[in-house]
Amino acid sequence: MDVFGSFSLLLAFVCAVYAFVGGIAAIRTRHPLLVKSTRQAGMAACVLIFLATISLEYLLFTDNFSMAYVVSHSNRDLSSFYKIAALWAGQEGSLLFWSTLLSIYILSVLIAYRNKNGELMPYVGVVLAGVQIFFLTLNNFVENPFKTLAAVNASGVLTPFTRMDGNGLNPLLQYPEMVIHPPNLYSGYTGFTIPFAFALAALLARYPGEKWIHLTRKWTMIAWCFQSVGILLGAHWAYAVLGWGGYWGWDPVENASLLPWLSGTAFLHSVMMQEKRGMMKVWNVWLVFSTFLLCILGTFLTRSGVVSSVHAFANSQIGPWFVGFMLITLLVCFVAYFKNRDYLKTENLLDSMVSRESSFLFNNLLFLVACIAVLSGTLFPVFSEWFTNNRISVGAPFFNKVMIPIGLALLFLTGVGPLLAWGRTSTDSLKRNFGWPLLAGVVSAVVAFFLDYRNAYSLVCLFLCGFVFWTIVLEFYRGAKVIHARTGMSMMLSAHELAMRNTRRYGGYVVHFGMVLIFLGLAGSAFNSDVQKAMNIGDSMKLGPYTLILQSGDTKVDKNYTAQRMIVEVLKGNKQIMMLYPEKRQFQGTEQAAGTMVAIYSTLREDLYVVYAGMDPEANVPVIHAFLNPLVKWIWLGGVWVVMGTLLALMPNRRAALALAGVAQPVVSPAAPALTTTATLREGHD
Amino acid sequence: MQTRAKFGVGIGVILVSLASLAWLGYGESKTYYHTIAEYQALQGSARNHRMRLAGTVAPGTIKHLPGRVEFVLEEQGKSLPVSYIGSDPLPDTFVDKSQALVEGRPSSDGKFVAEHVQAKCASKYESAPGGDRPAPAASTQQSSM
Numbered sequence: 109m110d111v112f113g114s115f116s117l118l119l120a121f122v123c124a125v126y127a128f129v130g131g132i133a134a135i136r137t138r139h140p141l142l143v144k145s146t147r148q149a150g151m152a153a154c155v156l157i158f159l160a161t162i163s164l165e166y167l168l169f170t171d172n173f174s175m176a177y178v179v180s181h182s183n184r185d186l187s188s189f190y191k192i193a194a195l196w197a198g199q200e201g202s203l204l205f206w207s208t209l210l211s212i213y214i215l216s217v218l219i220a221y222r223n224k225n226g227e228l229m230p231y232v233g234v235v236l237a238g239v240q241i242f243f244l245t246l247n248n249f250v251e252n253p254f255k256t257l258a259a260v261n262a263s264g265v266l267t268p269f270t271r272m273d274g275n276g277l278n279p280l281l282q283y284p285e286m287v288i289h290p291p292n293l294y295s296g297y298t299g300f301t302i303p304f305a306f307a308l309a310a311l312l313a314r315y316p317g318e319k320w321i322h323l324t325r326k327w328t329m330i331a332w333c334f335q336s337v338g339i340l341l342g343a344h345w346a347y348a349v350l351g352w353g354g355y356w357g358w359d360p361v362e363n364a365s366l367l368p369w370l371s372g373t374a375f376l377h378s379v380m381m382q383e384k385r386g387m388m389k390v391w392n393v394w395l396v397f398s399t400f401l402l403c404i405l406g407t408f409l410t411r412s413g414v415v416s417s418v419h420a421f422a423n424s425q426i427g428p429w430f431v432g433f434m435l436i437t438l439l440v441c442f443v444a445y446f447k448n449r450d451y452l453k454t455e456n457l458l459d460s461m462v463s464r465e466s467s468f469l470f471n472n473l474l475f476l477v478a479c480i481a482v483l484s485g486t487l488f489p490v491f492s493e494w495f496t497n498n499r500i501s502v503g504a505p506f507f508n509k510v511m512i513p514i515g516l517a518l519l520f521l522t523g524v525g526p527l528l529a530w531g532r533t534s535t536d537s538l539k540r541n542f543g544w545p546l547l548a549g550v551v552s553a554v555v556a557f558f559l560d561y562r563n564a565y566s567l568v569c570l571f572l573c574g575f576v577f578w579t580i581v582l583e584f585y586r587g588a589k590v591i592h593a594r595t596g597m598s599m600m601l602s603a604h605e606l607a608m609r610n611t612r613r614y615g616g617y618v619v620h621f622g623m624v625l626i627f628l629g630l631a632g633s634a635f636n637s638d639v640q641k642a643m644n645i646g647d648s649m650k651l652g653p654y655t656l657i658l659q660s661g662d663t664k665v666d667k668n669y670t671a672q673r674m675i676v677e678v679l680k681g682n683k684q685i686m687m688l689y690p691e692k693r694q695f696q697g698t699e700q701a702a703g704t705m706v707a708i709y710s711t712l713r714e715d716l717y718v719v720y721a722g723m724d725p726e727a728n729v730p731v732i733h734a735f736l737n738p739l740v741k742w743i744w745l746g747g748v749w750v751v752m753g754t755l756l757a758l759m760p761n762r763r764a765a766l767a768l769a770g771v772a773q774p775v776v777s778p779a780a781p782a783l784t785t786t787a788t789l790r791e792g793h794d
Numbered sequence: 795m796q797t798r799a800k801f802g803v804g805i806g807v808i809l810v811s812l813a814s815l816a817w818l819g820y821g822e823s824k825t826y827y828h829t830i831a832e833y834q835a836l837q838g839s840a841r842n843h844r845m846r847l848a849g850t851v852a853p854g855t856i857k858h859l860p861g862r863v864e865f866v867l868e869e870q871g872k873s874l875p876v877s878y879i880g881s882d883p884l885p886d887t888f889v890d891k892s893q894a895l896v897e898g899r900p901s902s903d904g905k906f907v908a909e910h911v912q913a914k915c916a917s918k919y920e921s922a923p924g925g926d927r928p929a930p931a932a933s934t935q936q937s938s939m
Contacts, residue, residue, distance in 0.1 A: 352882060461800050473805060477812055489827065499827035501846065502820055509819030510812055517808075640881065692886070702886035721883035725858035733883060 110175060113163035114254040117204075120156035121244040123149045124237050131234035143230055150233050151218050153240060154211035157247075161208045164201060164253055168194050174270040176255040177201060183276040185667045190277050193287040197277055199411060199426070200253035202290070206407065207243040209291070210298040213327070214240065217302055225323065231309030239301055242433045250426055279669070279695045279703035285345040293338025293365055297403040299331025300368060303375070304400035307393050311444045314451050321379050321392070326758055332376060333754040335369045340747040351704035351719045353638060353735035355743070358507040363486040364406035367479060371399040374475035381468050384530060386455030390445075391472070393452060397441045402479075404434055409486070460532040467525035474514050474521070481510040512565055516572060519627050522620050523576035526583065544582060549575030561635060561738075569631040573624050580617045580624075587614075608762040615757025622749030625742045632714075632739025640733040642724035652736045654716055655679040659687070661730060669693040671705070674720045674730055678709060685709065690720035690732070714738040825897060830872040833906075846897045847906065849874065851913075853890040864905075867894060877901070878908045888913035 130146035133139075167175050168182050168191045181197040196202040214236045221229055247253070258268045280286075303324040310320035342365065347355035356362060375395040381388045408430035458465050484491075485502050492500040527541040552574030553567050561570065588602035597605065607614035641649045648657040657677040664671040671691040678685045688707035695703065709716040717735040724731050826845040828836070833847055849867030856865045863878040876896050878884070888894060888911060896908035 458797060458801065460797060461804065466801070469801070470804070470808075473808065477809065481812070481816060501825045501827065503823035503825060505823040506816065506819030509815045509822075513812065513815065640883070704886065719883075722886070726860075731883060 109163045109166050109170075109172070110254045110256060113160045113167070114248075114252065116156045116160040116163065117244065117248050117252070117254070120153045120160065120207075121241070121248050123153035123156065124240040124244055127153060127237035128234055128241055131230055131237060135230045135234065143226075146230070146237075147218055147222065147233055150237055150240075151215055153237070153244075154215040154218075157204075157207050157211045157244070160247075160254075161195070161204055164204060165192065165195060171274070173272065173274055174256050174268060176257050177253045179257060179271050179274045181274070181277055183274040183668075186274075186277055187668070189284075189287060190282055193281060193290075194277050196290045196294070197281055198253075200247075200251040200255075202294075203243065203246050203251050203411070203426075204253050205290075206294055206298060207240070207247055209294050210240060210243065210301060213299055213302055217305075217327070221323075225319075228306070228309055228313055228315050228320070228323075231313045231315075232305050235305040235308050236301065239305070242429075246426060246429060250429060276668070276695060279693065280349060282668070282695070282703065283345060283349050285341050285348070289338060289341035289345055292334050292341055296331050296333075296335025296338050296365075297368065297407055299327060299334055300372060300396075300399050300403050302327040302331070303396050307396045308441065308444060311393060311448050311451065314448055318383055318386075321382060325379070328372070328376060328379075329754055329758055332369070332372050333751060335365070335372060336750050336754075337747065339365050339369060340744065344744060347717075347740070348706055348708065349704065351706050351721075351733075353636065353717055353719075353733075353737065354633075355740070358485070358504050360486050361410050363482050363507075364409040367482055367486075368399050368402040368406060370475050370479045370482065371395055371402055374472045374479075375399055377468055377475075378472050381465060385465060387457075387465065388468075388472075389452040389454060390449065393445070394441075395472075397437075398479075401434055401437060402483075404430065404437070408434070462528060462533045462538070464525065464528045464530045464533075467521055467528050471518065471521050471525060474518050478511060478514045478518075481514075482507065515627070515630070516565070516568055519569070519572045519576060519623070522623060523572065523579045526617070526620075527579055541579070541582070545575045545578040548578035549573075561631070563634040566631040566634045569627055573628050573631070576620065576624050580621050583617055584614070605762075607756060608759070611759045611761055612757045615753045615755070615759075618753030618756055619750050620753075622746045622751075622753055625746030625749060627746075629739050629741070629743030629746060632737065632742070635738045636735060638733065638735040640721065640731060642727050642729050642731045644729050649732070649734070651716070651734050652714070653680050654685075654734075654736070656688075656718065656732065656734055658730065658732060664691070669695045669703070672720070674732065676707070676718055676732065678716065688716075688718045690718045692720055692722065710741050712739075712741055715740045830867065830869040830874045833874065833900075834872060841900050844897070844899055846895060847874065848893065848895045851888070851890055851892050851894050856888075856890065867896065874906055875904070876906045876908050878911055880909045880911065882910075884911055885913045 127146045127150040130142060130149065134142040134146050164177070167178050169188065171178070171182070171184050173179050177198060177200055178194075181194040181201065182191055186194070194201070196205040217236070218233065221232075256268050257271065258266050261267050306320040306324045306327075309315070339362075342362065343355040346357070346362075347353075375392065378388050378392055378395060382392050408427070411426055411430075458469065460466065485506050489499045489501045492498055523545060524542075529537065549571040553571035556567060556570040561567065584603050584606065585599075587606040588599050591597065591602040591605050592599055595602070595605075607618075637652065639649055639651050641647070643649065643658040645658055645660055648655055650656075655678070657679065659675040659677050661672065661674045664673050671693045673689050673691045676688045676690065678688055686709055688709060690707040691705035693703040693705060704719060707718045709718075715735075715737045717737055719733040719735075721731040721733045723729065824844065826840075826843045828845055828847055830847055830849055833845070847867065849869035852866040852868045852873060856863065861879065863884060865876055865878070867874045867876055878896070879898075892913045895912040896906065897910040897912075898906060898908035901907045
């Protein structure tokens with residue numbers, strides 16, 4: 109199976125090279141057979157990569173301990189669930205996994221557009237094959253996952269051998285989120301390759317108009333959604349497993365995942381400027397180029413250990429490869445841009461400060477600054493070493509100082525932007541649109557103040573949450589009212605109908621609503637508190653409204669680990685709420701592989717987060733560390749809404765005519781349905 | 795043209811205020827990386843910086859004292875006494891011979907006072923065949939979020 113896997117990878121490399129070289133020839137000669145054969149080579153490469161991944165999983169599942177990768181990342185007692193995850197636990201496997209996800213995207217694109225956009229697709233195929241060649245080079249020649257174990261025997265001959273059991277999976281990864289977080293994040297990273305390929309291809313081919321944006325809109329949203337979910341799952345994993353009471357530490361690897369998300373979000377917004385007004389064309393192309401490069405950079409930071417990190421993989425050989433690939437990509441982008449920049453001329457200029465255009469402009473400016481701040485903060489140790497010979501790092505205060513105001517300003521624009529008109533907005537419409545939302549904002553800030561959430565940034569944040577929430581509600585309400593008046597459907601059904609008629613716009617609002625919830629959760633972080641105590645059985649400690657009593661401790665034995673478990677009773681007032689069981693796990697076969705399992709009692713108001721921090725070495729009694737983290741749950745709830753909103757935006761628009769057919773008076777003149785549509789839809793996201 | 799000037803001012807105000815915030819944050823949190831040998835050669839004001847040092851925990855030197863944990867870090871034959879005063883429990887991976895990263899400032903008595911400790915356990919993963927593995931790292935680092 110290992111031979112099969114490595115052979116598949118090698119063959120995939122050959123196919124990708126053919127798709128690349130043959131593709132260039134096809135563009136030159138326009139020979140239809142050549143176009144077809146290169147496309148099929150591209151598809152074959154994808155299938156072969158997929159086969160290689162299956163064979164690596166097969167080796168993991170059959171406990172083949174003659175394979176170096178299996179020995180390093182699995183053991184016999186590891187559950188099947190985590191044997192799947194072992195695929196991306198190590199360098200070689202995770203790079204193969206990158207290639208696999210990329211090929212799923214590439215295969216879907218090649219199949220979906222096989223008979224369409226004949227002028228553009230050969231270029232797209234070449235760009236995609238180029239990216240694939242890079243990763244296949246790593247898979248085949250630098251970090252091959254199909255290495256077998258071998259040792260020099262007594263007579264000096266290199267002979268293969270098999271180990272009895274493997275070293276097991278890193279205990280930090282033995283947690284359900286770790287099985288779904290990396291695939292999500294990687295799907296985000298790899299997914300941005302598609303809009304990148306189309307943008308570069310359109311530029312190279314001088315493909316007319318905004319078509320590449322329409323073609324890639326869905327792919328960009330899919331990638332963005334995966335990236336968002338990946339980041340949130342990563343945060344949740346850090347929260348539930350690392351046991352330090354927080355979910356975001358501005359760690360280099362976290363930042364690496366945030367960077368393409370920031371530029372990707374900017375891109376999702378600024379494309380609307382191009383679609384509606386023919387503006388920001390150069391900007392959009394560069395945004396999507398940068399997003400792709402940031403995805404590669406993110407993978408590089410995670411994989412190479414260039415910046416020391418909690419997550420850092422040990423230093424490896426892949427650094428120069430990534431740097432080389434990024435430089436080549438940047439060079440290609442520059443050349444394509446300078447050769448064809450006349451093709452990107454803008455059609456309109458900005459009219460007014462108070463307009464939809466300007467809100468997009470400031471939105472993009474803020475995302476850009478955020479991106480630069482996070483990037484420079486993350487790479488500061490590297491750059492400071494180059495320029496001053498001192499390796500200097502910056503920490504959370506740097507990021508928080510810059511990112512909190514940016515986040516709040518973006519939240520403000522989330523509320524304001526969609527309500528401003530294109531071109532210029534009148535004072536009247538400002539009053540009409542923003543009166544109630546402002547009131548809602550003030551009310552939420554006042555309520556927060558009296559609930560003791562008294563911190564300047566948090567109050568501003570809660571004010572904005574109320575404000576934005578109300579603008580979204582008003583948008584739905586006004587649109588639904590029109591449909592309600594015309595069709596007689598209930599308001600709820602009308603709102604549903606409204607959303608289905610313009611899924612992109614109303615999906616966008618749902619995503620914005622999710623972001624409001626996430627910000628609500630972030631606002632709570634200013635009020636975190638914690639207490640730590642060495643406790644005898646029966647001792648208690650107080651934290652906020654809760655009293656924690658250590659009832660007892662026991663030992664739990666699982667196939668793959670032994671856990672020391674503390675049983676903590678939680679009282680609120682004098683009422684028993686629940687029992688919490690924080691654990692320390694000692695994973696099988698080693699002395700040092702320990703893991704913390706946090707016990708969390710989570711409510712909408714706050715999380716009670718309890719960690720068993722080990723034995724106090726002098727008193728020899730357990731130490732319990734408890735945190736009270738307000739509003740955290742809203743972050744995860746917000747994530748759910750973000751996903752639902754994106755899914756809504758991905759659905760095709762329902763035609764108004766179809767909806768009208770079902771109501772009591774279907775006899776309308778042929779022009780009427782069209783009129784209804786335009787009447788219900790004010791200038792909006794779409 | 796007037797609209798353009800307004801945009802210019804708006805953008806300028808945003809950039810300048812964010813840049814000054816960034817500068818403040820940088821001053822508050824900048825941390826120098828040094829090897830133990832470099833650290834011991836530091837002179838004057840450079841000794842007052844916040845810094846981050848890496849080394850291996852010398853076996854048998856971890857002492858739990860009231861309010862602090864003391865241990866000795868070793869790197870390339872040099873050793874450094876460290877006193878950890880942070881409030882967070884030490885990570886599970888912090889044991890004899892583990893690789894540790896300490897962050898803090900020197901004190902007047904020659905000890906290094908650490909507020910954060912990160913530890914990677916070296917033994918398991920790096921000895922694995924073909925194993926350029928992520929050593930499971932853990933830390934006492936907390937952010938304000």
